[in-house]
Amino acid sequence: MTLEELEKIRKKAKNSYIIGLLLSSVLGILIALLTNGFFMAFFIFIIGSIITAVIAGKPTKTFTKEYKNMFVLKSLQATFNELIYEPDKGLNKEIISNTGMMYMGDRYTSNDFVSGKYKDINVVQADVHIEEEHETTDSNGHTTTYWVTIFKGRWMIFDFNKYFKANIQVSQKGFGNSKISNWGKTLKYKKVMMEDQEFNNAFRTYAQDEHDAFYILTPSLMEKIKKVTNNISGKLLFCFIDNKLHIGLQNGKDSFEHSIFRKINEQQSIEEISKDIKIITNFIDELNLDNNLFKGSI
Amino acid sequence: MPIIIIILLVLALIFVIWYISVSNKLNRAVVKIDESSSGIDVALTKRYDVLTKMIDVVKGYAKHEKETLFEIIKLREGMTMDEKKEANKSMSETLEKLNVLVENYPELKSNENYKTLQQSIADVEEHLQAARRLYNSNVSLFNQLLVTFPTSAIAKSKGMIKKDFFEAEETKKEDVKIDL
Numbered sequence: 001m002t003l004e005e006l007e008k009i010r011k012k013a014k015n016s017y018i019i020g021l022l023l024s025s026v027l028g029i030l031i032a033l034l035t036n037g038f039f040m041a042f043f044i045f046i047i048g049s050i051i052t053a054v055i056a057g058k059p060t061k062t063f064t065k066e067y068k069n070m071f072v073l074k075s076l077q078a079t080f081n082e083l084i085y086e087p088d089k090g091l092n093k094e095i096i097s098n099t100g101m102m103y104m105g106d107r108y109t110s111n112d113f114v115s116g117k118y119k120d121i122n123v124v125q126a127d128v129h130i131e132e133e134h135e136t137t138d139s140n141g142h143t144t145t146y147w148v149t150i151f152k153g154r155w156m157i158f159d160f161n162k163y164f165k166a167n168i169q170v171s172q173k174g175f176g177n178s179k180i181s182n183w184g185k186t187l188k189y190k191k192v193m194m195e196d197q198e199f200n201n202a203f204r205t206y207a208q209d210e211h212d213a214f215y216i217l218t219p220s221l222m223e224k225i226k227k228v229t230n231n232i233s234g235k236l237l238f239c240f241i242d243n244k245l246h247i248g249l250q251n252g253k254d255s256f257e258h259s260i261f262r263k264i265n266e267q268q269s270i271e272e273i274s275k276d277i278k279i280i281t282n283f284i285d286e287l288n289l290d291n292n293l294f295k296g297s298i
Numbered sequence: 299m300p301i302i303i304i305i306l307l308v309l310a311l312i313f314v315i316w317y318i319s320v321s322n323k324l325n326r327a328v329v330k331i332d333e334s335s336s337g338i339d340v341a342l343t344k345r346y347d348v349l350t351k352m353i354d355v356v357k358g359y360a361k362h363e364k365e366t367l368f369e370i371i372k373l374r375e376g377m378t379m380d381e382k383k384e385a386n387k388s389m390s391e392t393l394e395k396l397n398v399l400v401e402n403y404p405e406l407k408s409n410e411n412y413k414t415l416q417q418s419i420a421d422v423e424e425h426l427q428a429a430r431r432l433y434n435s436n437v438s439l440f441n442q443l444l445v446t447f448p449t450s451a452i453a454k455s456k457g458m459i460k461k462d463f464f465e466a467e468e469t470k471k472e473d474v475k476i477d478l
Contacts, residue, residue, distance in 0.1 A: 210334075215424060215425055
């Protein structure tokens with residue numbers, strides 16, 4: 001598919017949305033004026049919007065698929081070896097829940113699964129959205145259900161360059177809600193105070209074993225974590241478990257996406273995707289995860 | 299019962315509860331120091347074991363140099379912190395001598411067994427640094443309690459004194475770097 005063809009699909013999707021919503025609004029207003037019935041007008045608008053979403057949904061889906069195929073896949077291939085990219089699939093829920101370090105809420109969705117090797121380090125990442133169901137009841141006894149986001153962002157898993165036995169969690173203050181912040185207390189992990197006061201001020205550290213926390217969190221790694229945290233938008237969670245490093249980046253964003261309401265600019269798209277990819281590779285580069293000095297020991 | 303006596307009894311009770319709680323806090327701090335001190339023992343023993351294996355491998359290549367280069371390092375149970383520091387220092391000196399010696403034996407440098415031992419010693423030293431930092435962190439908290447009034451008064455009544463840190467050698471303050 002050429003860029004022009006992709007742009008045609010984008011315009012078709014965009015126009016379908018605009019025309020559909022415009023017609024729904026006009027029809028709603030007309031009915032409101034003619035019948036003086038606000039409820040009916042609102043009902044017509046909602047029905048029109050649903051029909052619009054169905055009609056525009058197909059070209060939107062085609063556009064997203066082709067955009068990712070044209071731009072995202074190529075950029076990922078240029079960065080990772082042994083790449084698997086599945087835009088519609090995500091991380092298996094159990095991978096995150098089995099860490100025991102994340103409150104999983106009531107609804108879980110995930111997409112943009114990426115798996116590959118960078119600097120010979122195994123990397124897995126996906127967009128993840130975790131929500132919790134809430135209910136409110138009004139004075140008439142009507143119950144309304146709504147969803148509160150617990151986590152929205154990216155979940156990344158890297159090979160870690162040291163062997164360790166105990167699980168350790170480092171969460172940036174402000175990451176997630178109280179259910180996540182109090183994770184260590186509920187599992188009776190020890191709260192560990194590192195010797196770096198600046199680090200303690202910015203992060204909560206919980207560990208099964210204090211020695212392993214000090215073994216993994218060297219002064220150098222703590223400095224690097226602080227630096228990485230300062231240079232990224234969003235809040236971070238680091239889980240050291242089963243010789244892997246899980247990183248949750250809560251930034252409320254969907255990575256590798258392009259809005260149908262914005263014209264495709266090839267150069268800008270490549271730059272945006274590169275930024276999304278750099279978020280992954282930066283952790284390996286900045287935290288020196290490719291340093292295998294401690295992994296070949298007896 | 300006169301009210302003044304009740305007040306005095308309540309105050310005495312508050313004092314006893316406070317004394318017990320501060321005393322327990324100090325005791326817990328001492329236990330944590332002892333636990334982390336045993337972590338240093340474990341790490342020193344591991345370092346000693348790997349170093350001994352390295353010396354054994356080197357001996358196979360540099361038979362005539364073994365007696366002049368390597369002093370016997372002794373580790374025993376119940377060593378004081380100063381003795382531990384001394385043992386650690388001796389091990390570091392021995393390791394330095396080994397590294398210098400290995401430069402003269404290229405075939406030893408490429409020996410797979412020796413390479414693995416070099417990686418092991420790096421990991422063991424990382425564990426030793428972790429144990430040292432944990433111990434020093436606990437000592438620091440304890441020493442802070444000892445100089446903070448009124449905790450200091452109870453510590454004094456229990457005969458508690460400041461603990462020594464396990465100082466890092468200058469070369470060990472940075473992350474371990476070994477050329478492989």
